[in-house]
Amino acid sequence: MHAIKPHLDRLYEQWNRPEYVSPDPLQAGRAYDDPHDREVAGLIASSLAFGNVKQILASIDTVLRVMPRPAAWLDGATPRAIRSAFNGFRHRYSPGADFSAMLIGAKSTRERYGGLGAAFAACIEKDDEDVSAGLGRFVALLKRDGKENYLLPEPGRGSACKRLHLYLRWMIRNDAVDLGCWSDVDPAKL
Numbered sequence: 001m002h003a004i005k006p007h008l009d010r011l012y013e014q015w016n017r018p019e020y021v022s023p024d025p026l027q028a029g030r031a032y033d034d035p036h037d038r039e040v041a042g043l044i045a046s047s048l049a050f051g052n053v054k055q056i057l058a059s060i061d062t063v064l065r066v067m068p069r070p071a072a073w074l075d076g077a078t079p080r081a082i083r084s085a086f087n088g089f090r091h092r093y094s095p096g097a098d099f100s101a102m103l104i105g106a107k108s109t110r111e112r113y114g115g116l117g118a119a120f121a122a123c124i125e126k127d128d129e130d131v132s133a134g135l136g137r138f139v140a141l142l143k144r145d146g147k148e149n150y151l152l153p154e155p156g157r158g159s160a161c162k163r164l165h166l167y168l169r170w171m172i173r174n175d176a177v178d179l180g181c182w183s184d185v186d187p188a189k190l
Contacts, residue, residue, distance in 0.1 A: 016177050025049045026170055026177065028060045035181040036071035039116045039171060042179060043106060044070065046167035047099075047151040051092045059091040063099075071110070079104045098149045105142035105152075112141075117171060117182035124185060131168055131189050135161060165190075 021027050028045035029038045041064060048059045066085050067073040077085070082103050089096035106116060113119035123137035136156045143152050153159035172187050174180025 016175060018176055021177055023053050023057060025053075025056055025060060026179075027057075028064060029170060029179050031064075032070070034069075034071065035117070035179075036110075036115055037069055038179050038181050040067075040070035040074055040106065040110075042167055042170050042181075043102075043116065046163045046170065047102060048091050048094075049163050049166060055092070059089075062089065074103060074107050075110060077107070079107070082107070094150050098151050101145055101147065101149055102142060102151050105144045108144050109141045117184065120168075120171075120182060121184035124189070128189070131165075131185075135164055135168070139164070 018030070021030060025045035025048065026042075029042040032038050032041055044063050044067075045060050048056055048063075050056070063086070064070065074082075079100075083097070083100045086096040086100045086103070089099055091099070109116060109119045113122060119141055120134065120138050123141070124131065124134035128134055132155050136154060139152050139154055139161075143149060153161050153164065155161050155164075168185075169190060170179050171182045172178075172180070172185045172190060174183070174187075
């Protein structure tokens, strides 16, 4: 492993640059300066990051046109307004009802903790070796209705949670590409 590290470090330096982000869903979060907008846009982008990249970006754009300042829009919207705004929305086989339920859970979590990052940090316990258990607790907050939702897989049920881990990487790592909004979480736990 030590022999390959210099090679991997060189590749990281070469390719981990903002100009190579597009056409990655991460570009949705990078469009905002406010960390709260970034974390909400990041949740939206990562939850929709399955399928053809052109389709993914189109779905993200559709959502963010409704929510020009994602955190402020979410904070000001009622659950009924959220369901109404995304009633006809569909990304591949995920209906607007699932998307709305996730956003309503995010709204509730933001109200309770003051932000998604603060909520995730509260979900991590001292004894957690990595983010897995905390991620399960975080998903439970976002799934406030407890119903099955493909956009919010559960680590405790054996899901790899690839899109949620993508979201955590964007929010926790602070480098030339990732957003680094959540400084309260140790990147080594990723």
